[in-house]
Amino acid sequence: MIDLSSARLSRRGFLILGTVSASALILPPFLTAEATAANRYQPFSSRLSLTINGRQRQLDVDTRTTLLDTLRENLGLTGTKKGCDHGQCGACTVIVDDQRINSCLTLAVMHEGASITTIEGLGTPDALHPLQAAFIKHDGYQCGYCTPGQICSAVAVMKEIKAGVPSHASSSLIDAPTFEPREIRERISGNICxxxxxxxxxxxxxxxAEASA
Structure with a gap:
C-alpha cells in the first residue's frame, strides 16, 4: 500500500493524477462502443421453402428467427399466439409434419421443406373444423388467447391416439392409448389455460374424438 503521507504530491501533481485516473475510467466504454460498432455482427438471411396451411411459401428470413415470429411477423398468421415465449404455456402450438410443437422454441430455418398447419389452416368461419365447432358448443374458452394452441394440440392428440402413439403418462394412467378423458387430459397438459x-x-x-373413432 502506498503511504500517501510520504508521497508529498504537489497540488499540480495531485490534479494531474486525478485527471489521468478519471480518464482511465471514462474512456474504455467509448472505445468499446466504437469497436463494437465497427465490428457489429451482420445478420445472415436464408431462403426458406415451407408449405403453410397447404400453400407453398418462399421466404427470406434471418437465421435467428423463431418459427413463431416467422408465422406472425413474416406471414401475418397471428392466430398462433406468443404467450410465455419459453415453451411452457403451449399458446404457440402448431402442427409440423403431423406433429405438434411449440413454435417459440424452434428456428424457422430448421423446418426447410416442412408442412406446417396453424389455426388458420384448420377451418374458416363458414366451414369450422369439428374441434373449433366443439369448442364453441362447449364454451371451451374464456379470453380465447390459448384456444388456437389448444385446438392445434387437440388435432394432433387425436391422431396420436388413433396411431397408438404412447404418451408420457405415468404408470397410474391407461397403458394403451384411448379417448378417455384422463388420457386426453394428460396429453394436453402442456397447453395452459x-x-x-x-x-x-x-x-x-x-x-x-368419440365421433371420429
Missing part, C-alpha cells in the same frame, strides 16, 4: 376452462376443453375434445 389461465382462465381455467379445462373441463369444457376436455368435453369438446372427447366429443369430437
Amino acid at each position: 389461465r382462465c381455467g376452462a379445462y373441463p369444457n376443453i376436455i368435453d369438446a375434445i372427447t366429443e369430437v
Whole structure:
C-alpha cells in the first residue's frame, strides 16, 4: 500500500493524477462502443421453402428467427399466439409434419421443406373444423388467447391416439392409448389455460374424438 503521507504530491501533481485516473475510467466504454460498432455482427438471411396451411411459401428470413415470429411477423398468421415465449404455456402450438410443437422454441430455418398447419389452416368461419365447432358448443374458452394452441394440440392428440402413439403418462394412467378423458387430459397438459376452462376443453375434445373413432 502506498503511504500517501510520504508521497508529498504537489497540488499540480495531485490534479494531474486525478485527471489521468478519471480518464482511465471514462474512456474504455467509448472505445468499446466504437469497436463494437465497427465490428457489429451482420445478420445472415436464408431462403426458406415451407408449405403453410397447404400453400407453398418462399421466404427470406434471418437465421435467428423463431418459427413463431416467422408465422406472425413474416406471414401475418397471428392466430398462433406468443404467450410465455419459453415453451411452457403451449399458446404457440402448431402442427409440423403431423406433429405438434411449440413454435417459440424452434428456428424457422430448421423446418426447410416442412408442412406446417396453424389455426388458420384448420377451418374458416363458414366451414369450422369439428374441434373449433366443439369448442364453441362447449364454451371451451374464456379470453380465447390459448384456444388456437389448444385446438392445434387437440388435432394432433387425436391422431396420436388413433396411431397408438404412447404418451408420457405415468404408470397410474391407461397403458394403451384411448379417448378417455384422463388420457386426453394428460396429453394436453402442456397447453395452459389461465382462465381455467379445462373441463369444457376436455368435453369438446372427447366429443369430437368419440365421433371420429
